Structure formats: C-alpha cells, structure tokens
Amino acid sequence: MFVIYLTVNNSTRINLESSVTYTETELVHGLLARDEKLFSYIYDLYSPALFGVISKVLNDNAAANDVLQEVFLKIWRNADTYNEQKGRLFTWMLNVARNTAIDLLRSKSFKQEQKTIYNTDDLHALKETTPVLPINDQLGFSQVLERLTKEQRQLIDLAYYKGCTQEEIARIMDVPLGTVKTRMRNAIQQLRTIINSTNL
Amino acid sequence: MDVQHYISSGILESYVFGMLPEEEQIEVEIAALQYPDIRAAVRALQxxxxxxxxxxxxxxxxxxxxxxxxxxxEEEAAAGNSMELQPKPSLSDPTSQQQYKLPSSNHHTIKPKPIIHKPASKSSSDLKWKYATAAIIIVLVGSVLLNFFFFNASNDYEGRYKELIATREKLDEQKEQQNQTAYQSPSNNTNSSLKDPDFKLTHLEGTSNYEGSSIDIGWNNHSNAVLLLAQLMPLPPNGKQFHLWAIHNSTFKDAGVFNTGANMTKVWQQMKEIKNADSFIISLQTVGSTTPPAKEEIIMSGHRTQ
Structure with missing residues (x-):
C-alpha cells in the first residue's frame, strides 16, 4: 500500500512505501525523459484522482476505463506540452483528464448511448458503488459535501464535472448570468473554507 | 491593475474550475505571469x-x-531502437541520476520525439516496402490508365472506321438519290409543268436509221423552260451524242445534249431554256460539238406544237 504525501511546492518530496522519493521537478523531468518506471509511479500516484474525475464526468465505468487509458497515453505522448508556468503537473494532468472526459461526454455518439440526465445525487451513488483510496475514507467523503448546499454542489458539478459554461448554467438554473457568477464565487469560497478546515 | 480587486472578482475561481472562455483564460495566465500575488492566488486555488x-x-x-x-x-522500445546510440537516463534509479544532467530551469529543452507507433527497427524495411508498394501502385494505376486510354483509342478508331463506312454509304445513297433526282426532277416538274396550260408538247418521230424512235419535247413559251422525254431512243454510237436544237427564223438555238437508252424512257430531262422556237431538231453529232448540225446529222425534226 502506498503512503502518499502530496507535494505543496516543487521541493517537497513525494514518498512511497518503497522509500524512493521524487520532487515535482523530478517527476516532470522523468516524464519528459520517458522513464517508464517513473511513469508507472506517476500512474499509481495520480490515477485514482484522475479516474475519479473521469468517472464523475461520464457516470459510466466502461467509458471511464477507456478514457483513463487515453488520458495517460496523452500524458505520456504529450508531456512536452506541459507548461509549469500554468500550474503543477497534477493540475495539468487533471485538465487533460477533465477535458478528455468532457469531450466524450459532449460527443453525439456518447449522448446517444447514454442519454444521461444530470442528477446531483450521482455523487453519493458513485461513492457507494466504487472503491476509494484510504485517504478519502479518512477524510469522510460525504462530510465535506454535506457542508455545501445542494445548489452549491450543483453549481460546482455543472461547472467542473459537466463542463458547462456560466451561460449554460444560467439557462439550466434559470437565473441571470450575474447571479451565477456571484453564486459560483460563493460556492468556491465555501469549498475552500471546508477543504482548509478539514486539512485535506 | 488593482490586483486585489482582480483576485477578489471571482475570475480566478472560474479560471481554475475551467469555466472561462479561451480568451479570458489567456488573460488570467498573462496576469499571473505579471503579478506574483495573482500567480500565488491561482496556485492556491489549483x-x-x-x-x-x-x-x-x-x-x-x-x-x-x-x-x-x-x-x-512498445512505443518506447521502438523509439529506443531508433536512438540506440543515445544512453537513456532513468530517474527511477537514483544511482544513475549522476550520470546525466537534467536541465535545471527549462525542461522544455528536452523535447521527446514524436511517438512512432511502428517499431523503428522495421522502419528501414518498412520504408522500402512502402516505396515498393507505392511503385507497384503507380505502375498498376498507370497500366490501368494506359489500358483505358488505348481501349478508348481502339474504340475510337473502330468508331471512326464505322463512321467513315456509314458516311460513305450515306454519300453513295445521297449520290444515287441525287442522280435519280437529276433524272426525275424534270419528270416531277413535268408532272406539274405539264399541267400548266402554257406548256406545249411536241412529238418527234424518227426516220431512216432511227425509224420507230420517238421523243417528246415540252416547251413553255412564257417561262422558256424545255423538257425532253426520250421514249424510244437507242444509245448513240461511240464518239457521238444526241443534241436538241430549236429553230427560230432559220437560226439554230442550242437546247443541249440529252441521254438515251432504256433507263431514260420515262425520265423527263431538263434542257436549256429557249425563248423562241418554230421547230425542234434532233441531231447526232460528234461528242463535244456545239456548232449547228449539218443536214446529214439531223435525224429527227418537227414543228413546234402550237
């Protein structure tokens, strides 16, 4: 079992049970150097979070499996497109995963197959049917979510997990665009407060 | 820029959660590069x-x-085969990290080669096969095109030959029709002309050597048209031709040469126009002669029908 310490800055080392540790910079350079063993390490470290995002977006396990594979192949093949000025490696990988999943979600073929109706309770359904890492078990998955209002969860889900623009959210929720911006800012602020207070 | 106002505006949250259109994303990224506080806020949100x-x-x-x-x-093995002279560093082995130097500031100088999905060890032979396949395809396509071209050309020649045959047959037919028309048109005209009350027929009977022969001559004293029907006339001797003359005031007027024989017994032949005629004479003269006939050359004669 891995013991993971997420990095806060580039100098912080990431520890595995094997006692091999890497900094963020080493991870990036190892990926660019096409180090397969290091890539395997990156997969073990980040695949649960990426798979969680993908599954949350698609709500389809089979499709999520395919997308996860596609995402890591993109990460491997397009590592040179990562720009550290824009954020950490994990942020870039999250963007790749989210964008790939949303592209599929919005494709006509996927829509025809799924005909998924958005449901905010999917969060809880997903938690009950899929395993999570020990770190999340310790955090208490629903504990955080319960501190957000239903509207705030819906706003974040629509924006981040369904790839909706603010204009689309305004139409879905039937509120003015300015209201969406205000509520979204409040929701994220509330989320930040919760995350920081629970010391995730 | 009021950095604090920008940070508190909510745009950074929207940026981090992927809700901004592309142009606004770029705006935030530029602001993050310019202002450390904005960059720090973005990192915190991320x-x-x-x-x-x-x-x-x-x-x-x-x-x-x-x-x-x-x-x-598999991809890496392929890439490794294509770059086998270049030692491959491994970050997973800490002991090897001293053997190569990683770029300290700009890792983008290390640009991985584009992924080659086919094994590089086969690239040379694959390339040959690709060239060979391309050459075969080119030859095949060329052959097909040439076959198509020559087939069309062959068809073209055949078509042109048939066309020429058809044209010739058509010309022959037209020629025959023209001949018949040349012979029959006087007859056809006669059919209508002879109904004209101004058209008068004169019947000539042969004598001496041409006894039993007969010729009908039609003349229109208004239109001056002259028609001739050689009902019973033998072919002329070799080197000789039958000639029609009109006599007016003891002067011979040339009305032209005409054909005779079995084929002409029912064909009205168009002759030269004659303005005035008191009588008609048929002569047997030397071919090409245009002078009035001698007395011994006249074989038929008759007064014009009034």
Missing part, C-alpha cells in the same frame, strides 16, 4: 481544487495500468 477532486478519487481497475504500460513500453 491546489485546493486538487484536494477537492481527491474526494472523488477511485482506484481504477489494475488491468488499465497493465495495458497502458504495455503500450508505452
């Missing part, structure tokens, strides 16, 4: 988002990792 998405972390099926590693191993 890390909070990373922690948030960890809430949804799900361990994927192990088979996915196996498939991914197998794919990249």
């Amino acid at each position: 890390q909070e988002k990373e922690r948030f998405v960890q809430l949804y972390a799900i361990t994927p099926p192990s088979v996915i990792k196996e498939k991914i590693l197998a794919i990249i191993h």
